Amino acid sequence: MNLKQYKTLRVIIAAVLGVIISQAIIFNNYLLVIFSVASAMLISLIARRQVKEIIADERDYQIAGKAARYAMSIFSIAAVFAMFFFLFQKETNPVYEAISFTLAYSVCGLLLFNSGIFYYFDKYEKQD
Numbered sequence: 001m002n003l004k005q006y007k008t009l010r011v012i013i014a015a016v017l018g019v020i021i022s023q024a025i026i027f028n029n030y031l032l033v034i035f036s037v038a039s040a041m042l043i044s045l046i047a048r049r050q051v052k053e054i055i056a057d058e059r060d061y062q063i064a065g066k067a068a069r070y071a072m073s074i075f076s077i078a079a080v081f082a083m084f085f086f087l088f089q090k091e092t093n094p095v096y097e098a099i100s101f102t103l104a105y106s107v108c109g110l111l112l113f114n115s116g117i118f119y120y121f122d123k124y125e126k127q128d
Contacts, residue, residue, distance in 0.1 A: 001050040009047050013040050072114060079103045 001009075017040045024032040048055065086100035 001047065001052070003051060003053045003055065006047055006051045006055070010044060013044055016040075072110060076107050076110065079107045083107070 017036055020036045021033050024030065024036065080103075083100045083103040086096040086103070090097040090100070
């Protein structure tokens, strides 16, 4: 399989997965959603191993790391502003307080998760 065929297969998998998930949610069949996502991941993994060309190089990984860092920073800052907005509006609707705490804990969880992954890569993935 070449790279173009692999990319086409990924688009087809995404389209079919979207149709299956939307129908499964309409019919409240959440087990089908889990099975469909797992099957799509397995098919994609098998197809990726069949590709003979280079899919990504070091530059792609460097750009992906930089994009992830910016995305995490932007999400964290936006979520903190939204958290304060909802916290200040809690008198209007008490649900806003729960939303603000959920945002706060999600940002804290994201930062802890990032720190854990960074620690793992720093300690165990040393490059020579």
